[in-house]
Amino acid sequence: MERVTKLASERPVVIFSKTTCCMCHTIKTLFCDFGVNPAVHELDEMPRGREIEQALTRAGCPTLPAVFIGGEIVGGANEVMSLHLSRSLIPMLKHAGALWV
Numbered sequence: 706m707e708r709v710t711k712l713a714s715e716r717p718v719v720i721f722s723k724t725t726c727c728m729c730h731t732i733k734t735l736f737c738d739f740g741v742n743p744a745v746h747e748l749d750e751m752p753r754g755r756e757i758e759q760a761l762t763r764a765g766c767p768t769l770p771a772v773f774i775g776g777e778i779v780g781g782a783n784e785v786m787s788l789h790l791s792r793s794l795i796p797m798l799k800h801a802g803a804l805w806v
Contacts, residue, residue: 706760708753713773717803718743721761721771724750728782729770735789741803775801 713719718736720743722729736743748754748769761771768781774797779785788794798804 706764709757709760709764710776712744712746712757713778714776716742716744717775717801718798719773720745721757721769721773722747723769726769728768732770732772732782732785735785739795739798739804741798743803774798774803 709721712721718741720729720733720736722733722745724747733743733745746754746757748758751757758769761767761769764778766778766780770781770785772779772781772785779788779797785794788797795804
C-alpha cells in the first residue's frame with residue numbers, strides 16, 4: 706500500500722487503470738475532456754501491477770479504474786460518474802489543483 710500512496714500523490718489526479726478496460730478508458734477520457742492531465746498507471750503494463758491492484762482492493766477500491774484526487778481515493782467509475790452527475794467533481798478537481806478554470 707505504501708507504493709500506491711506514493712504513486713497516488715504524484716499529481717492532483719491519479720488513475721490506476723488497465724489498457725483493456727473500457728470503463729478505465731471512459732474515465733480517462735472524461736478527465737482529459739475537462740482539461741485535467743492525470744497520472745495514469747496501466748497496471749497490466751507494470752512489472753508489479755498485480756500487487757498494486759490487490760493493494761487497491763484492500764484499500765476499498767475493488768474495481769478499476771481506481772481514481773485518486775488530491776491524494777485521496779475517490780473510487781471507481783461509478784463513484785466518479787456520481788460525483789460528476791451531482792456537480793461535485795469539478796469543484797473537487799479545482800480544490801485539488803487539477804483545474805484552474
